[in-house]
Amino acid sequence: MGHAAEILGVTQAFLRSLDAAKLLTPGRSEGGHRRYSRYQLRLAARARELIDQGTALDSACRIIILEDQLAEARRINAELQHTHRPKSDQPGPTSG
16 A cells, blocks of 8 residues: 555555545455555546545545546447447458
């Protein structure tokens, strides 16, 4: 946790508050230390950004969750558009 806080330029208490708010659920090492993924560190950095702009912690967490859901929906939409493209849009065999 200390290393993650150092990387982000935040306090360990800030990371614990994100855990308490259920924004992050870090894994645990065998010794019980919190272990954050790169994705979780990006979420924590975004939370810090929003809070620095004056957003309350609970509101920042909700914004981040909604942003994440929107990004996932856009990814799924793009994937579906690609896989369900009408045949006229798909390249066909070339005539020789």
